[in-house]
Amino acid sequence: MQVDQSVVLDALKVVRDPDLHQDIVALGFIKDLKIDGGQVAFTIELTTPACPVKDQMRDQARAAVLQVPGVSGVDVQMSARVREGVSGDGGRQPLPGVKNIIAVGAGKGGVGKTTVAVNLAIALAKCGSKVGVIDGDIYGPNVPIMLGMKAQLITDGEKIVPAEKYGLQVISMGFLTADDAPIIWRGPMLHGVLQQFFRQVSWGNLDYLVIDMPPGTGDVALSLSQTVPVAGAIVVTTPQQVSLADSRRAVAMYRKLNIPPLGVIENMSYFVCRNCHDEADIFGRGGGEQMATDLGLPFLGRIPIYQPIREGSDAGVPLVISEPGSPAALAFMSVAEQTAAQISIASYQRSTIPLTVVR
Numbered sequence: 001m002q003v004d005q006s007v008v009l010d011a012l013k014v015v016r017d018p019d020l021h022q023d024i025v026a027l028g029f030i031k032d033l034k035i036d037g038g039q040v041a042f043t044i045e046l047t048t049p050a051c052p053v054k055d056q057m058r059d060q061a062r063a064a065v066l067q068v069p070g071v072s073g074v075d076v077q078m079s080a081r082v083r084e085g086v087s088g089d090g091g092r093q094p095l096p097g098v099k100n101i102i103a104v105g106a107g108k109g110g111v112g113k114t115t116v117a118v119n120l121a122i123a124l125a126k127c128g129s130k131v132g133v134i135d136g137d138i139y140g141p142n143v144p145i146m147l148g149m150k151a152q153l154i155t156d157g158e159k160i161v162p163a164e165k166y167g168l169q170v171i172s173m174g175f176l177t178a179d180d181a182p183i184i185w186r187g188p189m190l191h192g193v194l195q196q197f198f199r200q201v202s203w204g205n206l207d208y209l210v211i212d213m214p215p216g217t218g219d220v221a222l223s224l225s226q227t228v229p230v231a232g233a234i235v236v237t238t239p240q241q242v243s244l245a246d247s248r249r250a251v252a253m254y255r256k257l258n259i260p261p262l263g264v265i266e267n268m269s270y271f272v273c274r275n276c277h278d279e280a281d282i283f284g285r286g287g288g289e290q291m292a293t294d295l296g297l298p299f300l301g302r303i304p305i306y307q308p309i310r311e312g313s314d315a316g317v318p319l320v321i322s323e324p325g326s327p328a329a330l331a332f333m334s335v336a337e338q339t340a341a342q343i344s345i346a347s348y349q350r351s352t353i354p355l356t357v358v359r
């Protein structure tokens, strides 16, 4: 007996995407549905490479189809196609091949922006995405140190070829200057460098391009907002009240610049002893989540203070590489998933907002 396609699709409607709150049939995630007698095969194409959700959905889908009378076997493949973020407008032209640009910023220096940016980027790559990193800290480039890179940039005759490490494509001012050379420029030149990082670099096809923002508010964010459409900004904060106050200003700035804040990460949230795994709230805990709630933003997660994070940054081996199974690395993985989910939600919402006719 040949099982009917519509009956299979009907059965699959019980499986819902937990982020988009819609069933996977309505979302158009079912691809390559093939039915041969009682054998059913199809692919579920997600919008994020989120790892754990994937297994859960595969199991749910298989179970749902096995319930259909006449079905004897189900083969479910999982794939992910990250959707395009914001489209361009006026002066902001999208980068060809680059789907989502994410800024990692904060209201102040030293809260862990670069640490979060590199671990987040690697976490996204580990889940199967194509990821690039731009070191937006033109005056104090730290990305090459944290990724353990000493790259000599080459060109392909026309454009600069990004350097590669840990599966990431990377560009930094640190590749273009000697280690201790001071970088002294005027504002307009900084804008020029950023423009070059976007337009003169041969970025391949990227799902996410992560920008490590420099400390302080201001010129890089402004320049970024004028150059490319940015899917959103993540704001890194520490739990102290002073950091939270600065973070609120950063969120306000991004909103003003038309860069939607995607969510808040609380870094150095609590201390985990590497020996006894005891936890202590050195700076307090929960302030970041409260701030996110107050500002109407998603809370993307908290990262503990953990000595190997600092050691990994100094040694050029980020924690998600050096200790992938540690609770702190899992916290980075979870933050990456939440970030991917928020981008997917934002692009889904944009695509379904009904167009209003302006007269």
Ligand SMILES: Nc1ncnc2c1ncn2[C@@H]1O[C@H](COP(=O)(O)OP(=O)(O)OP(=O)(O)O)[C@@H](O)[C@H]1O
Residues within 6 Å of the ligand: 106, 108, 109, 110, 111, 112, 113, 114, 115, 116, 137, 142, 213, 214, 215, 216, 267, 268, 269, 303, 304, 305, 306, 307, 309, 310, 311, 313, 314
């Ligand atoms: N969760 C953490 N646990 C332990 N050390 C951390 C953690 N997060 C960051 N650090 C360390 O704190 C220092 C500052 O972090 P980082 O350079 O990422 O901050 P930043 O916000 O990018 O700073 P800047 O404003 O100077 O760019 C680094 O030495 C880093 O290794």
Ligand SMILES: [Mg+2]
Residues within 6 Å of the ligand: 113, 114, 115, 137, 142, 212, 213, 214, 215
């Ligand atoms: Mg930094």
